[in-house]
Amino acid sequence: xxxxxxxxxxxxxxxxxxxxxxxxxxxxxxxxxxxxxxxxxxxxxxxxxxxxxxxxxxxxxxxxxxxxxxxxxxxxxxxxxxxxxxxxxxxxxxxxxxxxxxxxxxxxxxxxxxxxxxxxxxxxxxxxxxxxxxxxxxxxxxxxxxxxxxxxxxxxxxxxxxxxxxxxxxxxxxxxxxxxxxxxxxxxxxxxxxxxxxxxxxxxxxxxxxxxxxxxxxxxxxxxxxxxxxxxxxxxxxxxxxxxxxxxxxxxxxxxxxxxxxxxxxxxxxxxxxxxxxxxxxxxxxxxxxxxxxxxxxxxxxxxxxxxx
Amino acid sequence: xxxxxxxxxxxxxxxxxxxxxxxxxxxxxxxxxxxxxxxxxxxxxxxxxxxxxxxxxxxxxxxxxxxxxxxxxxxxxxxxxxxxxxxxxxxxxxxxxxxxxxxxxxxxxxxxxxxxxxxxxxxxxxxxxxxxxxxxxxxxxxxxxxxxxxxxxxxxxxxxxxxxxxxxxxxxxxxxxxxxxxxxxxxxxxxxxxxxxxxxxxxxxxxxxxxxxxxxxxxxxxxxxxxxxxxxxxxxxxxxxxxxxxxxxxxxxxxxxxxxxxxxxxxxxxxxxxxxxxxxxxxxxxxxxxxxxxxxxxxxxxxxxxxxxxxxxxxxxxxxxxxxxxxxxxxxxxxxxxxxxxxxxxxxxxxxxxxxxxxxxxxxxxxxxxxxxxxxxx
Numbered sequence: 001x002x003x004x005x006x007x008x009x010x011x012x013x014x015x016x017x018x019x020x021x022x023x024x025x026x027x028x029x030x031x032x033x034x035x036x037x038x039x040x041x042x043x044x045x046x047x048x049x050x051x052x053x054x055x056x057x058x059x060x061x062x063x064x065x066x067x068x069x070x071x072x073x074x075x076x077x078x079x080x081x082x083x084x085x086x087x088x089x090x091x092x093x094x095x096x097x098x099x100x101x102x103x104x105x106x107x108x109x110x111x112x113x114x115x116x117x118x119x120x121x122x123x124x125x126x127x128x129x130x131x132x133x134x135x136x137x138x139x140x141x142x143x144x145x146x147x148x149x150x151x152x153x154x155x156x157x158x159x160x161x162x163x164x165x166x167x168x169x170x171x172x173x174x175x176x177x178x179x180x181x182x183x184x185x186x187x188x189x190x191x192x193x194x195x196x197x198x199x200x201x202x203x204x205x206x207x208x209x210x211x212x213x214x215x216x217x218x219x220x221x222x223x224x225x226x227x228x229x230x231x232x233x234x235x236x237x238x239x240x241x242x243x244x245x246x247x248x249x250x251x252x253x254x255x256x257x258x259x260x261x262x263x264x265x266x267x268x269x270x271x272x273x274x275x276x277x278x279x280x281x282x283x284x285x286x287x288x289x290x291x292x293x294x295x296x297x298x299x300x301x302x303x304x305x306x307x308x309x
Numbered sequence: 310x311x312x313x314x315x316x317x318x319x320x321x322x323x324x325x326x327x328x329x330x331x332x333x334x335x336x337x338x339x340x341x342x343x344x345x346x347x348x349x350x351x352x353x354x355x356x357x358x359x360x361x362x363x364x365x366x367x368x369x370x371x372x373x374x375x376x377x378x379x380x381x382x383x384x385x386x387x388x389x390x391x392x393x394x395x396x397x398x399x400x401x402x403x404x405x406x407x408x409x410x411x412x413x414x415x416x417x418x419x420x421x422x423x424x425x426x427x428x429x430x431x432x433x434x435x436x437x438x439x440x441x442x443x444x445x446x447x448x449x450x451x452x453x454x455x456x457x458x459x460x461x462x463x464x465x466x467x468x469x470x471x472x473x474x475x476x477x478x479x480x481x482x483x484x485x486x487x488x489x490x491x492x493x494x495x496x497x498x499x500x501x502x503x504x505x506x507x508x509x510x511x512x513x514x515x516x517x518x519x520x521x522x523x524x525x526x527x528x529x530x531x532x533x534x535x536x537x538x539x540x541x542x543x544x545x546x547x548x549x550x551x552x553x554x555x556x557x558x559x560x561x562x563x564x565x566x567x568x569x570x571x572x573x574x575x576x577x578x579x580x581x582x583x584x585x586x587x588x589x590x591x592x593x594x595x596x597x598x599x600x601x602x603x604x605x606x607x608x609x610x611x612x613x614x615x616x617x618x619x620x621x622x623x624x625x626x627x628x629x630x631x632x633x634x635x636x637x638x639x640x641x642x643x644x645x646x647x648x649x650x651x652x653x654x655x656x657x658x659x660x661x662x663x664x665x666x667x668x669x670x671x672x673x674x675x676x677x678x679x680x681x682x683x684x685x686x687x
Binding site: 045048049050067068070071073074076078080082083084085086088089093096097098100101102106109145146 | 312313316319320321323324513517518520521522523524525526527528532
């Protein structure tokens with residue numbers, strides 16, 4: 001559906017996109033994950049023919065994307081990072097206005113506007129002006145304006161920034177619902193939990209390059225860590241710490257303020273082995289829990305830095 | 310297209326800031342002008358004047374009669390008191406009188422300073438001197454008509470010398486009306502802010518709404534055209550309301566053919582809006598910078614058209630007429646002059662053509678700048 005090949009975009013000496021390659025397939029929720037400044041929004045802007053680029057090829061629905069590719073644009077909906085609506089129009093009027101940029105038929109437009117209002121749950125606020133809405137409701141309006149014409153491809157650029165948890169859940173559920181109804185979604189975010197929750201395939205971007213692409217399982221399989229065991233309220237001396245480090249499949253430990261984090265490679269019985277060791281040495285502890293690796297671990301292991309750095 | 314226009318119009322009419330600056334501000338300014346200039350006209354105090362009789366000759370007596378007639382007239386322009394020369398000089402020194410008329414064969418006026426009252430006294434004397442021969446002839450040959458002649462001369466003096474001024478075209482007009490014409494021109498020029506907003510909200514690198522509109526399936530030219538039509542209509546309504554207020558409520562004498570006044574308003578509005586659209590379309594500056602540029606241009610052109618300093622347009626006409634030919638605000642106010650004062654159809658046509666030319670340049674310029682553009686950065 002979307003092919004981006006060898007895309008290069010420079011701002012003077014700064015390379016925003018560094019030979020970026022992406023292949024987005026129909027029907028997926030494709031996550032673009034990366035820290036601020038990694039090139040997510042620049043890639044989207046190039047894709048939409050808003051931004052000039054220095055090198056590379058972009059094709060959308062099999063066509064080269066140009067500013068006057070109105071046929072292709074009809075099939076695309078965008079939810080920009082900033083709320084982009086008219087302050088003097090009501091919720092309903094804003095949605096109708098942006099629908100009018102795609103749909104000429106008045107009756108069809110009316111139906112689509114009603115659907116969009118229902119989809120984002122703004123029925124009670126449809127006669128309100130944007131300034132009367134809370135941050136979360138504004139974001140919902142922003143989404144409604146982007147999806148009202150029922151596009152085949154929806155691009156969402158950090159749609160949950162500065163949104164309360166209730167609205168965030170509503171938005172994430174909505175995205176999954178849109179996808180089930182047949183839309184392909186490109187979702188950019190620096191919130192790894194969200195990407196992990198909804199995306200079927202993920203590209204991790206850093207310094208304008210795609211450093212890893214795959215499903216979350218595939219990405220996690222790329223790294224050494226298979227399990228992270230955290231033990232709180234534990235008192236250890238250097239000898240104990242060294243012995244834990246030497247346990248099978250343990251490749252890294254961190255101990256600070258009576259909290260021990262043990263990183264193990266993928267293997268069975270990791271937690272059991274640690275518990276057995278503590279029991280043998282009669283070492284007491286508070287809370288113990290085990291976690292599977294996150295996308296942050298993937299990012300950390302590949303780039304050597306935290307995703308939110 | 311109609312749907313896009315409908316919502317743009319709704320947005321404009323609901324925007325309180327836009328409504329204030331486009332509609333209310335010109336009305337307020339107009340009212341302030343009216344009150345200020347009305348005060349100048351209506352609240353001139355009766356001018357206390359000393360009269361020193363130095364001669365009993367017939368010519369001197371005629372001047373004394375003239376002064377007395379003016380003092381007794383309904384306008385209450387001056388009040389005269391006969392004094393000795395010493396008393397008169399003391400009164401002048403103490404500020405009790407504005408001037409001393411010496412009633413002599415050759416009348417004289419002595420004033421202590423320069424001001425409106427002193428100018429009026431001087432104008433009265435000049436008026437008398439210009440007409441002294443007529444008055445003296447009438448007093449000799451037809452003394453019964455003397456009062457009538459003095460009445461005519463004095464009323465002519467009161468109405469023309471210090472209330473009216475000569476225009477560039479050499480015709481006489483109320484000097485204050487030029488402020489109102491400049492105000493109409495300024496209101497037309499204020500359309501530039503609406504044009505600027507229309508252009509800015511179509512630019513992905515300046516405004517988030519612009520980014521969303523840029524990726525819509527309706528071309529940017531069509532969207533800009535829809536906005537242009539709406540904004541022009543809105544500005545024309547603003548100017549029309551101002552005209553109705555001036556003519557209907559304030560009863561200002563903007564005489565002239567409405568069939569010619571309206572085209573000036575329409576073209577003036579178009580030129581204002583299109584100028585704003587061009588500034589909004591050019592460059593990668595932020596919205597605030599573009600707004601500052603627009604504010605400078607609109608106020609600058611209004612200044613040069615005579616909104617702040619009445620005589621500036623005349624000075625430019627004398628020393629740099631080219632500026633008056635290219636300044637949109639000057640063209641607008643000049644076209645109003647042509648309709649209401651000069652009745653100069655050739656000059657009116659020239660102004661209208663110049664305005665139309667600028668409007669075409671501005672509109673085409675902004676359309677060319679904004680079409681199919683891809684930005685270097687967003």
